[in-house]
Amino acid sequence: MSDALILGSGPAGLMTAILLAAEGRQVTLVDRDPPPPKGGGDDLYAGWKRPGVRQFSQAHLLLPGGFHLLAKESPESVDRMLDVGAVSHNLIAGAWHVGAIDGPREDDGRFETVAVRRPVLEASLFAVAEGHPGITVRRGLQVNRLSTKEPRAGQCSRVTGVACEGGEEINAELVIDASGRGASGAAMLRDVGLAPYEQRAEAGFRYYTRFFRSENLASRLPPWAGFQHDSVSILVLPGDSGTWSVTFVTSDRDQELRGLSNRDAWHRAIQLYPTEAHWAEGKPVTGVIATGGLRSAHRRLVVAGAPVVTGIVAVGDAWASTNPFFGAGMTTAFRHAALLRDTMRLVDTKDATAFSMTFAAATERHLLPLWHGFDDWDRHRLAEVDHEMMGQRYTTDDPFWQKRVGLEAARAKDPDVLRAVADVTGLLAGPEVLARPGLKERIAELSAGASRYHYPGPVRRELLAAVTAE
Ligand SMILES: Cc1cc2nc3c(=O)[nH]c(=O)nc-3n(C[C@H](O)[C@H](O)[C@H](O)COP(=O)(O)OP(=O)(O)OC[C@H]3O[C@@H](n4cnc5c(N)ncnc54)[C@H](O)[C@@H]3O)c2cc1C
Known part of the structure; x- marks a missing residue:
């Protein structure tokens, strides 16, 4: 029996597999889609069909926060990307030439990442996972059902493995739901009467x-x-x-x-x-x-202080997703994988309830505030777009939106503001860096009276x- 069965081999599943295998754990990675074809960037982009991920061919950027984590934990994945055409990219390099910014600084290296299309990035992680002796890769295998153990008195149900198409059952000490935005893991839980808490936005x-x-x-x-x-x-x-x-x-x-x-x-x-x-x-x-x-969505397997089910956790988009405008999905998924690895170091998965509670608490502490920030931005931006579609200007008293709009106006006008904004949007630091003494006042001053939109364009x-x- 594997220590962990990972349902889904996207960025979240792959990073989780790589991190857990590096700890000496036996991991089985299952995905319904085929493995990548051989070849370079164009072969991977055009030739790898992934119906399991709707956004597979869409625009993707790995933020510096995610890049640094990947480079630290799996440098061979980065080397592979560079071998097949990825290039180093500095998130703020384009802004160095904007008037007030006045060129690069010595410590701008923190904004480095790789420019790479999603299939190329994913194929590089896949090659590393596939080559690891601790990881068994099963591609082209659809998971249809979760196997559960009847609860003992006073306990909740426990997931013990999965049932795949063709009837094959795979058991594991822990099932890790990395099934992505479609959240098929959550649907399978509902099928066995175990409903996770779910919050979904109405529009997207x-x-x-x-x-x-x-x-x-x-x-x-x-x-x-x-x-x-x-x-x-x-x-x-x-x-x-x-x-x-x-x-x-x-x-x-x-x-x-x-x-x-x-x-x-x-x-x-x-x-x-x-x-x-x-x-x-x-x-x-x-x-x-x-x-x-x-649309943004967020799920929880611990509700009102107790797990709905144990033996299963969700990572990456299966846990939460938003409008991908800020490109945070893969970085969040990598962080989530690292949080899971760290939780497994602290708490034995055999102590199923303690494990579920500890991982849920770590997720809420480290990742949920980030999701709330994106979700709030989405809500305001959709309201703004709705107004614009009706020929109206959106106004709100919510200081969150006023600050976000202010940052857009101020970032081009001051090199320190630009870098603080890039620290936050690159997921290198939390929003507290924007509240540093002096900076907060400068942002307010530079954004005062600025128009909402800073680039020319047509009326609707x-x-x-x-x-x-x-
Ligand atoms: C338009 C768009 C643009 C984006 N741009 C960016 C960006 O610039 N930067 C960024 O970081 N993120 C971006 N994202 C977000 C990013 O794509 C996701 O965060 C990322 O894919 C999450 O990875 P994941 O592993 O959680 O899920 P996925 O990548 O969705 O992987 C889930 C996997 O589970 C498998 N699976 C599901 N159900 C089953 C089943 N029953 N049996 C077997 N296998 C199953 C699927 O085949 C799939 O391989 C974008 C998203 C969209 C929609």
Whole structure:
């Protein structure tokens, strides 16, 4: 019997497997999708079909916080990425050339990460996991059901393993649900009458992405990845092998902009944004990749101070997910994997209740505040977009949103503010760095009276006309 059965071999499952195997634990990693094909960046991006992950081909950036964790815990994964076309990327390098920022500083190395498309990143972790003698990899195997043990008096049910298609049963001391945003692990718990607590937002976002390639443009970085406009946001993210992506982010409810999934409409639209338009001048590598239904969700297996079930924990997106605008998903997943490894060092998984409680408490302490911050931002931004769609300006007294809007205005105007913002958005530090004496006042001063949107773009009527034009 394995020490751990990991349901799902995405970034969360892979990192968990690598960290636990490094501790000498026997791990079985199960995923319904096939393994990666052989080859370099383009072979992996175009050739690896992963129907189990809807966003597999979407724009992804690994934040510096996640990169440093990966480089420390699995340097061979980073080496593999670099071997197949990933390149070093500094999160604030594009901003060094913005007027007030005045070039790089000696300690800007902390903002380093790798520019790499998601399939290439994942294939590198997969190769490391597959090569580890402590990890048994089972790809192309669908998990259908959780096996449970009847509870003894005064205890809750315990998961003892999984049942797969074809009837195979795999038992393990601990089942780790890394089944992603679709949360099939939570659904299987409901199937056996064990409902986790679940919080889901009513509305979400939709992404319309194209990838491009050009050796020249790839080196001209935008000052930051995300640009806010009235009813759309635009993301520009670097990738491996001379590629990068450009994404329109809309409200999922915005039916009028659904036409952005047509590549001509997408191109007419991007031309209207002078700061971002030149990023669509490279050689297109993909059509428009549209992904919707991106709502935030959060699940808990410990409710009112007691576990609903033991023998199972959830990590990564299976635990919680949000609008991916800030690119925190993989970094959160890596951190969660490290928290699980640390909990397993402290508490024996055989002491099932204590283990569930300790891991839940660590998750709530270290990761839940982060999720709440993203969820709050999503709620305000969706309300803002809803207002913009109706031709109105969004206002709120919530100091959270006023601070966030203020940071967008101030980051380009002061080198210390820029770095504090990058520390927080790069998941290198918590929001307390923005409250340092002197900095807080400077942010307030620099953002006072600033307009909401800092980059030129069309009014909504012009955008809709471009999207619907023949
Ligand atoms: C549009 C978009 C853009 C994003 N951009 C970024 C970004 O820039 N940076 C970033 O860090 N994050 C980004 N994310 C988030 C990131 O994709 C996720 O956080 C990440 O995939 C989470 O990894 P995971 O391992 O938890 O889940 P997943 O990657 O979803 O993996 C889950 C795995 O479980 C398997 N599985 C599920 N059910 C079963 C079953 N019953 N049997 C067998 N296998 C099963 C699936 O096949 C899959 O392989 C983005 C997300 C979206 C939607």
